[in-house]
Amino acid sequence: xxxxxxxKKSSEKNRYHVKLPAxxxxxxxxxxxxxxxxxxxxxxxxxxxxxxxxxxxxxMQELKIDLAGEFLVMAASLLYLKSQLLLPQSPSFLPxxxxxxxxxxxxxxxxxxxxxxxxxxxxxxxxxxxxQQKRIFLRSPEQHKMVIVSKQGSLYPHxxxxxxxxxxxxxxxxxxxxxxxxxxxxxxxxxxxxxIVLFLKEKEFxxxxxxxxxxxxxxxEIVLTLVVFLELAKRGKIFLQQQxxxxxxxxxxxxx
Amino acid sequence: MEANNPQKxxxxxxxxxxxxxxxxEPLSLRKLSKLFKTTEQKIKDSLESYKEELKxxxxxxxxxxxxxxxxxxxxxxxxxxxxxxxxxxxxxSASLSQAALETLAIVALKQPVTKLEIENIRGVKxxxxxxxxxxxxxIKVLGRKETLGRPMIYGITENFLQYFGFKDRNELExxxxxWLNDTFFPEAGETK
Numbered sequence: 001x002x003x004x005x006x007x008k009k010s011s012e013k014n015r016y017h018v019k020l021p022a023x024x025x026x027x028x029x030x031x032x033x034x035x036x037x038x039x040x041x042x043x044x045x046x047x048x049x050x051x052x053x054x055x056x057x058x059x060m061q062e063l064k065i066d067l068a069g070e071f072l073v074m075a076a077s078l079l080y081l082k083s084q085l086l087l088p089q090s091p092s093f094l095p096x097x098x099x100x101x102x103x104x105x106x107x108x109x110x111x112x113x114x115x116x117x118x119x120x121x122x123x124x125x126x127x128x129x130x131x132q133q134k135r136i137f138l139r140s141p142e143q144h145k146m147v148i149v150s151k152q153g154s155l156y157p158h159x160x161x162x163x164x165x166x167x168x169x170x171x172x173x174x175x176x177x178x179x180x181x182x183x184x185x186x187x188x189x190x191x192x193x194x195x196i197v198l199f200l201k202e203k204e205f206x207x208x209x210x211x212x213x214x215x216x217x218x219x220x221e222i223v224l225t226l227v228v229f230l231e232l233a234k235r236g237k238i239f240l241q242q243q244x245x246x247x248x249x250x251x252x253x254x255x256x
Numbered sequence: 257m258e259a260n261n262p263q264k265x266x267x268x269x270x271x272x273x274x275x276x277x278x279x280x281e282p283l284s285l286r287k288l289s290k291l292f293k294t295t296e297q298k299i300k301d302s303l304e305s306y307k308e309e310l311k312x313x314x315x316x317x318x319x320x321x322x323x324x325x326x327x328x329x330x331x332x333x334x335x336x337x338x339x340x341x342x343x344x345x346x347x348x349s350a351s352l353s354q355a356a357l358e359t360l361a362i363v364a365l366k367q368p369v370t371k372l373e374i375e376n377i378r379g380v381k382x383x384x385x386x387x388x389x390x391x392x393x394x395i396k397v398l399g400r401k402e403t404l405g406r407p408m409i410y411g412i413t414e415n416f417l418q419y420f421g422f423k424d425r426n427e428l429e430x431x432x433x434x435w436l437n438d439t440f441f442p443e444a445g446e447t448k
Binding site for chain 2: 024026028073116123133
């Protein structure tokens, strides 16, 4: 039953349900028509197929299906071809500009249709393979379902208590005023840097605890000292070493 | 240091089975032979007999062979049950659209191929489809064609082979020869 038959029938009943195959493009539609008529693509009757094609386009328009421009280009191409066959061929006749069309000769139409058919048959083959493959399940790469045997602790404190404990520890140290190294207050980054560099140069040791430099009452100075050490580490003047997470940080090998 | 020579205490097959079970990606013969300090042939033999073993009806797994190596999968026959079991999980991905399949068919056949060449065959714009296929990793940009506008040229990926279950590129090449033959079209072959 053609689309128009369905339309006629439906207008009698005043309602209709039509299910049209979705065409991937003009070649898909043309291929469908050729296939339906069971004609060999090489023997394609141009008049008949052009008629079928235009008829189908009309039905689609009546059904208010949004037609892509390509469908119209195909119609134009077919009509052009048909007109070429009707007109007497004169040897002096120069072919017109057919670049905007899908094809300029029947041979080209056949070639294109065959090429499309080839792609469609391969696509069908791929679809079969896809279906088969879809029935084989693999471990999905995103989901690591492996059980980790050797466990490493989190980088962050497990709870608020341990965080509080760490803070208390630092505060207690400050209160105790264990003035291992005395540094004057209210100094700039440059001054601080110089002080620390001088200090490290004077001493014979090559290993210090970072903690010892941070025992100061003044928060600003703790921050400043820390920044200076980080800067020195960045410049490669010192090494900072920590054996384990939350372990003591050591300042190593200060070859300044 | 027994750990360095595990196959001395454990059969190679057992270790290979465990490795395949755990791996999220195909394991290559090269990698396995290096790891177990044995020849690729030995690994291959062991895997082949494992593959045979899995063919038994009471086994639910299948050993897949791809270009990248070996990988375990579930048998197609058990798929309906797995689909019920893992109904909420992401194992069930969407199938490719007809437009995508046609585009892939053309890329597989004609690669390296430009977007324009694909559109010429399909007769429709293909931008969106190509972008999606690149995103899905089924095709990739191979480079640019040295013609006007230097358009990008596309080709298929390893992922393509895996997705459609091709063992390697040779298997695809063999099929391509068949596809390009005129006898691929039954009715066309007669008249030409």
